Amino acid sequence: MTAIKHALQRDIFTPNDERLLGIVNVCKAGKKKKNCFLCATVTTERPVQVKVVKVKKSDKGDFYKRQQTWELRDLTEVDAKDASKENPEFDLHFEKVYRWLASSTAEKNSFISCIWKLNQRYLRKKVEFVNVSSQLLEELPKAEESVPSGESQSVAGGDEDALDEYQELSTREEQDIEGMMEMCEYAISNAEAFAEKLFKELQVLDGANIQSIMASEKQVNILMQLLDEALGEVDTIEGKLSSYEEMLQSVKEQMDQISQSNRLIQISNTNNDTDQNYMDLSKGHIRALQEGDLTSPKGIEACINASEALLQCMNVALRPGHDKLMAVKQQQLLFAELRDTFARRLTNHLNNVFVHQVTILLQHVCQHSELGHDQSSTLSQHTAELTLPKHSPLHRDLLRYAKLMEWLKNTHREKYEGLSRFDVFEKFATLPRKESALKQETESLHGSSGKLTGSTSSLNKLTVQGSNSRRSQSSSLLDMGNMSASDLDVADRTKFDKIFEQVLSELEPLCLAEQDFISKFFKLQQHQTMEESDGGTPSRIPPQDMVRLMMNKIFQSIETELNSLIALGDKIDSFHSLYMLVKMSHHVWTAENVDPASYLSTTLGNVLVTVKRNFDKCISGQIRQMEEVKISKKSKVGILSFVTVFEEFAELAETIFRNAERRGDLDKAYVKLIRAVFMNVEKVASESQKTPRDVVMMENFHHIFSTLSRLKISCLDAERREAKHKYTDHLQSYVINSLGQPLEKLNHFFEGVEARVAQGVREEEVSYQLAFNKQELRKVIKEYPGKEVKKGLDNLYKKVDKHLCEEESLLQVVWHSMQDEFIRQYKHFEDLIGRCYPGSGITMEFTIQDMLEYFSSIAQSH
Structure with missing residues (x-):
C-alpha cells in the first residue's frame, strides 16, 4: 500500500499541487469486484480545498487515472455500518449515497479517521459520522485548534501522522528563512555547515536573552512594590465609600417619610375636590329637574343637560370609606329624590304626548275613511286614494325626547318598560266611539295600519260573482258590467296590479320609518333591554327582538290584511297571482337590502309564502282543468281550450315576469304546464270520434309550436322542437291516410x-x-x-x-x-x-x- 501511495502522489496529485493524506482500496458493494482507490487530498495553495478522489487503474494496467472527484464540503454523512464489529462496508453520502466495500476493516477505519480529522480542521459545516467507533473520532490538540485557519491549515506530510504534526509557515517566516539563506551562499550546497552556523548564532541569542532577563530583575522588583502600594490605596478608598453609603441610606429613609406625608396630603385634597366638584349639582339643574318645561325646545334641552349632570353625580366613583360620610349620604338621598321626581314628570308628559299624537293621527284617518266605506265606489276610484298617513312630523316631535328616554332607560327601568310596551295605545282603544266607521278604522289602525285596512275592507266588499269559466267575474273591481273574465285583456288585469303595488309602496316606507323611529327613540341599536317573561321575572331580550315585538304590536294586522287582499285578488282572477308574486318578491328583495332583519322584511317574507302558494295553486288548477276537459261527440275538436289558455297564460306571464327576480318559479311552472298540455292533447286526440286523431294532434301541436316560436321562451326550446316534430309527423300521416281513398283500388x-x-x-x-x-x-x-x-x-x-x-x-x-x-x-x-x-x-x-x-x-x- 505504501508503494501505491507514493506512486499516486508522484503521478497524479503532485502535478495538481495536492497532498495525499488518506487512501483505501475499495470496490462497489453488491457488484462485481472492480477495485479502485478512494483518496483524501488537500491542495497546497490557499484557500485549502479538501477532496475525495476516486482513482482507478487504466484498462491496459500500466498507470493510474482519476475517475471521479467530490468536494468534502458536499459530504453530509459517513456511515460505518457497525461500530462494535469489524465490517469492511461503509457509505459516503454526497448528492447521492455511494456504498463501498474496503479490502480490510483497518484500511476503512484509517480512511474514516482521516476524513474526520480533515472535517474537524477545514470545514465549518460538520459531517455526520454514523456507526463509527469513538476511538476513531479523537479530538485534535487544542494548540492546533487555536491556529488561525488561514495560516496553518495546509498539510506538509505525506501520511496521516503528518496531518497532526505539520504546521504551515507564515509569510513572514518564509521571508526570514529566504533572507537567511541568501546571506550564506553555501546554504544549499553544504547544509551541514549552514546548520552549524545557525546553531552557533542561536547559542549567542540565548545568552543575550538570559543576560537581558537578569538585567531586568531590579525593575521587576520596583514594579511589584508599586503594585503593593496601589492595593493599599484601594483598601482606603473602599472604606470611605462604605461610610458614604451608610450616610445616604439614612437620608433615603427620611425622604421616604416626607414623600409618604405629601402623598397623604395630596389624597386628602383630591378627595375634597371630588366631593366638591363631582357631587355638587347646580341650582339651575335642580330647578330644571323639578319644574323644567318639557314642551319647548329650550326647556327640553335644559332638562337633558340637567338629567345628564344628575346621572354623572350619581355615578361618581367614591373612594373606599367615603360612602359612610354623612355629607355623601345626604347628597345621594337628594339625587335619588330628584331622579324619581323627574322620572314621574317625564313619564306623565310622554304619555300625554303619545295620546295627543294618536288623536291627531285618528283625525287624519277619519277624514279619509268615507271613501273606504262607500259601498257604491269602485276599486278603480279607490286607486287614487290608497295612501297612508305620513308619520314623519310625529317622529320629529317625539325624537326630541330620545336622550331623555335613554336617561329613563338607565335610571328607571320600570317606567321605561311601561312606555316601551305602548300601554297608551291599549288605553286609547277603550275610549268611546260615536261613529261605527271611526271605530272600525281605529281598531284596524292600531298603530298606523288603518288606511290599508280601510282599503282592503273596501276590496272585500266588492261583489264577486261566480261563473262556469275558469275565472269568476268582477264588475265592481273592473267596472266592466257583466263581462266574463275570459274576455279580460292584459290592461284590465293590470288594474289590480296597480292597486297591489300602491298598497305595498305605501306600506314599505311607513314600516321602515316606524322601525327606525323605535330604534332611535327607545335606544335599541346597541344595548339590550329588559322585558318581563311569562313568569313575571325579568329576562334579557336582544334589541332586534325587542324592536320586532314593538313593531308587531303596532302593525299586528298588516299580515292578516295583506293575506285578505291576496285572497280577494286570487278569487277575482287566479292569474292575479302572477302579478302578486312578482311585486311581492321585488318588495321582499328591497326590504332585505335595506335591513334583512327588519319587521317589514319578515312580514313580507311570510306573505310571499302565501303568494307563492296561490301561484302554485293556479298552476295546479290549470292542469286539473286540462285533465277534466270533455269533448263533444257531434262536433269537430279544433284547438282545445286548454291550449288557448296556455297561450294566454304564457303571453301574460312573459309580460309580467320580464326582468323579475322570481323568473325561476315561472320556468318551473312552464315545464309542468307544457307537459300537461302535451299529455292531454294526445289523450283528447285518442278519445275523439268526430275528428281524426291525426287532425287533432296536427292542429293543436301546430298552435303550440307557433305560440312557443312567437314568445321565444328559452326554457321550452326542447318542447318547441318536440311540438314541431309532432305536428309534421301527424300532418304527413293524415295526408297519406287520406290519399289512399280517391285511388283505393x-x-x-x-x-x-x-x-x-x-x-x-x-x-x-x-x-x-x-x-x-x-x-x-x-x-x-x-x-x-x-x-x-x-x-x-x-x-x-x-x-x-x-x-x-x-x-x-x-x-x-x-x-x-x-x-x-x-x-x-x-x-x-x-x-x-x-x-x-x-x-x-x-x-x-x-x-x-x-x-x-x-x-x-x-x-x-x-
Whole structure:
C-alpha cells in the first residue's frame, strides 16, 4: 500500500499541487469486484480545498487515472455500518449515497479517521459520522485548534501522522528563512555547515536573552512594590465609600417619610375636590329637574343637560370609606329624590304626548275613511286614494325626547318598560266611539295600519260573482258590467296590479320609518333591554327582538290584511297571482337590502309564502282543468281550450315576469304546464270520434309550436322542437291516410305488386302472376280516368275541410302537402310499371300536369 501511495502522489496529485493524506482500496458493494482507490487530498495553495478522489487503474494496467472527484464540503454523512464489529462496508453520502466495500476493516477505519480529522480542521459545516467507533473520532490538540485557519491549515506530510504534526509557515517566516539563506551562499550546497552556523548564532541569542532577563530583575522588583502600594490605596478608598453609603441610606429613609406625608396630603385634597366638584349639582339643574318645561325646545334641552349632570353625580366613583360620610349620604338621598321626581314628570308628559299624537293621527284617518266605506265606489276610484298617513312630523316631535328616554332607560327601568310596551295605545282603544266607521278604522289602525285596512275592507266588499269559466267575474273591481273574465285583456288585469303595488309602496316606507323611529327613540341599536317573561321575572331580550315585538304590536294586522287582499285578488282572477308574486318578491328583495332583519322584511317574507302558494295553486288548477276537459261527440275538436289558455297564460306571464327576480318559479311552472298540455292533447286526440286523431294532434301541436316560436321562451326550446316534430309527423300521416281513398283500388293493386317483390318474386316476373298480370293492371287503370280522379280529389277536399278548424287555417297547407304526396305516389306507380311491366306500353289515364290542374282548380273553387 505504501508503494501505491507514493506512486499516486508522484503521478497524479503532485502535478495538481495536492497532498495525499488518506487512501483505501475499495470496490462497489453488491457488484462485481472492480477495485479502485478512494483518496483524501488537500491542495497546497490557499484557500485549502479538501477532496475525495476516486482513482482507478487504466484498462491496459500500466498507470493510474482519476475517475471521479467530490468536494468534502458536499459530504453530509459517513456511515460505518457497525461500530462494535469489524465490517469492511461503509457509505459516503454526497448528492447521492455511494456504498463501498474496503479490502480490510483497518484500511476503512484509517480512511474514516482521516476524513474526520480533515472535517474537524477545514470545514465549518460538520459531517455526520454514523456507526463509527469513538476511538476513531479523537479530538485534535487544542494548540492546533487555536491556529488561525488561514495560516496553518495546509498539510506538509505525506501520511496521516503528518496531518497532526505539520504546521504551515507564515509569510513572514518564509521571508526570514529566504533572507537567511541568501546571506550564506553555501546554504544549499553544504547544509551541514549552514546548520552549524545557525546553531552557533542561536547559542549567542540565548545568552543575550538570559543576560537581558537578569538585567531586568531590579525593575521587576520596583514594579511589584508599586503594585503593593496601589492595593493599599484601594483598601482606603473602599472604606470611605462604605461610610458614604451608610450616610445616604439614612437620608433615603427620611425622604421616604416626607414623600409618604405629601402623598397623604395630596389624597386628602383630591378627595375634597371630588366631593366638591363631582357631587355638587347646580341650582339651575335642580330647578330644571323639578319644574323644567318639557314642551319647548329650550326647556327640553335644559332638562337633558340637567338629567345628564344628575346621572354623572350619581355615578361618581367614591373612594373606599367615603360612602359612610354623612355629607355623601345626604347628597345621594337628594339625587335619588330628584331622579324619581323627574322620572314621574317625564313619564306623565310622554304619555300625554303619545295620546295627543294618536288623536291627531285618528283625525287624519277619519277624514279619509268615507271613501273606504262607500259601498257604491269602485276599486278603480279607490286607486287614487290608497295612501297612508305620513308619520314623519310625529317622529320629529317625539325624537326630541330620545336622550331623555335613554336617561329613563338607565335610571328607571320600570317606567321605561311601561312606555316601551305602548300601554297608551291599549288605553286609547277603550275610549268611546260615536261613529261605527271611526271605530272600525281605529281598531284596524292600531298603530298606523288603518288606511290599508280601510282599503282592503273596501276590496272585500266588492261583489264577486261566480261563473262556469275558469275565472269568476268582477264588475265592481273592473267596472266592466257583466263581462266574463275570459274576455279580460292584459290592461284590465293590470288594474289590480296597480292597486297591489300602491298598497305595498305605501306600506314599505311607513314600516321602515316606524322601525327606525323605535330604534332611535327607545335606544335599541346597541344595548339590550329588559322585558318581563311569562313568569313575571325579568329576562334579557336582544334589541332586534325587542324592536320586532314593538313593531308587531303596532302593525299586528298588516299580515292578516295583506293575506285578505291576496285572497280577494286570487278569487277575482287566479292569474292575479302572477302579478302578486312578482311585486311581492321585488318588495321582499328591497326590504332585505335595506335591513334583512327588519319587521317589514319578515312580514313580507311570510306573505310571499302565501303568494307563492296561490301561484302554485293556479298552476295546479290549470292542469286539473286540462285533465277534466270533455269533448263533444257531434262536433269537430279544433284547438282545445286548454291550449288557448296556455297561450294566454304564457303571453301574460312573459309580460309580467320580464326582468323579475322570481323568473325561476315561472320556468318551473312552464315545464309542468307544457307537459300537461302535451299529455292531454294526445289523450283528447285518442278519445275523439268526430275528428281524426291525426287532425287533432296536427292542429293543436301546430298552435303550440307557433305560440312557443312567437314568445321565444328559452326554457321550452326542447318542447318547441318536440311540438314541431309532432305536428309534421301527424300532418304527413293524415295526408297519406287520406290519399289512399280517391285511388283505393289502384293503391291496393300496387301494394300487392310490392308485396310479391318483397316475397322474392323477380320484378320482370310479376306480370306472370295471375292477379297482377298486364290485363289486370289495364283494368284497374281504366277505372281511374281523369274525371274520376278529379271527382275523388274534390270529395277529399270537402272531407278535409270538414275535419280542419278555421282558426288554425291549415287547409291550404294540408292540401298542398296532399298534392306533393299524390305526385310522389304517381311517380312511384309509374316506376313500378316500368320495372315490373317493361315494354308493355301501359300508362296512367292522367298526367302530372293534369293532377296539378285538378288540385289548383279544386282549391280555387272552394
